[in-house]
Amino acid sequence: MKVFVPTNNKGGVGKTNTSALFAEYASKILNKKVLGIDFDPQCNFSQRYLAMEVDPSAPEGWMPPIHPDYDPTSKEDADWDGRSSIANIFFGEEVIPYQTYIENFEILPGNADKLLQAEQIRKTEVLEKIYKRMSEFLTLPEVQNSYDIVVIDTAPSKGPLTRSAIRAATHMIIPTVMEDKPIQGVYGMMQLWLAESTTREKSNALNLVGILPNMFKKTSLHSQLYENLLEHESLGKFILPTIIGNRVVFAEADSPNPNPRSIFDLPDNNVAKQEAVSACEVIAERVFA
Ligand SMILES: Nc1ncnc2c1ncn2[C@@H]1O[C@H](COP(=O)(O)OP(=O)(O)OP(=O)(O)O)[C@@H](O)[C@H]1O
Numbered sequence: 001m002k003v004f005v006p007t008n009n010k011g012g013v014g015k016t017n018t019s020a021l022f023a024e025y026a027s028k029i030l031n032k033k034v035l036g037i038d039f040d041p042q043c044n045f046s047q048r049y050l051a052m053e054v055d056p057s058a059p060e061g062w063m064p065p066i067h068p069d070y071d072p073t074s075k076e077d078a079d080w081d082g083r084s085s086i087a088n089i090f091f092g093e094e095v096i097p098y099q100t101y102i103e104n105f106e107i108l109p110g111n112a113d114k115l116l117q118a119e120q121i122r123k124t125e126v127l128e129k130i131y132k133r134m135s136e137f138l139t140l141p142e143v144q145n146s147y148d149i150v151v152i153d154t155a156p157s158k159g160p161l162t163r164s165a166i167r168a169a170t171h172m173i174i175p176t177v178m179e180d181k182p183i184q185g186v187y188g189m190m191q192l193w194l195a196e197s198t199t200r201e202k203s204n205a206l207n208l209v210g211i212l213p214n215m216f217k218k219t220s221l222h223s224q225l226y227e228n229l230l231e232h233e234s235l236g237k238f239i240l241p242t243i244i245g246n247r248v249v250f251a252e253a254d255s256p257n258p259n260p261r262s263i264f265d266l267p268d269n270n271v272a273k274q275e276a277v278s279a280c281e282v283i284a285e286r287v288f289a
Pocket residue numbers: 010011012013014015016017018040042044154155156214215216244245246247248249250251252254
């Protein structure tokens with residue numbers, strides 16, 4: 001089972017867009033069984049596929065909707081509040097993924113309050129604890145046998161949730177906008193990748209899929225920074241050969257009830273779809289090689 005993780009501690013660079021595009025591509029186009037996991041308390045990845053609700057006890061926090069399998073009259077569900085989030089694994093609770101509107105693609109949404117709580121319990125031990133729970137979950141036979149790939153969306157942070165997602169990953173990708181701060185984020189993520197790589201056995205390497213230019217505009221700033229990166233002696237070879245442009249279709253896909261629901265349902269002559277397909281083809285070659 002592959003574990004694919006987009007990371008960049010700079011916000012708004014396209015981590016969630018990359019998670020969604022590749023999860024949809026792998027399930028819809030490649031017929032792979034996909035589990036999406038939302039490790040970001042902002043819950044943007046979850047909101048894209050589920051009608052997330054505002055948690056009354058944490059007004060700024062999102063929580064998952066009532067699960068369609070929940071039956072309040074059943075004895076079996078007596079100890080369950082009917083909502084299932086990946087954060088449950090940090091509280092010794094079971095998780096039940098939700099089906100998305102795409103066949104073969106299930107998701108374990110975030111729960112803002114619980115994810116934040118999980119990161120706050122005893123800071124020094126927290127990375128070990130979060131990672132331990134996560135790796136226990138990912139190695140469960142029912143998870144290993146049910147999915148070909150897990151896509152973990154991460155927060156704009158280098159905190160314990162992001163670090164444990166990187167530790168659990170088989171493949172990492174770094175989306176970035178061609179601007180100074182996001183590129184600083186790329187350097188930070190490269191350091192995390194190198195640090196993690198030195199702790200791994202060869203047979204269990206953390207593969208860097210590459211650096212994905214996103215929201216690319218044909219301005220001199222973007223073009224110049226892109227050229228500089230391509231020529232960079234250590235980073236140049238990691239720049240993916242495909243670019244995702246700054247296109248309204250990608251932003252619209254993130255709004256409630258987009259039409260069509262997936263970029264991959266657009267006509268073949270749509271430029272945004274063509275860019276998404278090209279990028280996902282390259283990613284898939286590297287992930288499923
Ligand atoms: N290629 C693109 N063209 C236009 N808009 C885009 C593109 N990629 C992403 N967006 C939009 O830009 C915003 C930020 O993208 P996204 O949510 O994927 O970034 P992120 O790195 O996950 O952000 P955060 O760090 O807050 O989690 C979103 O509103 C998204 O819809």
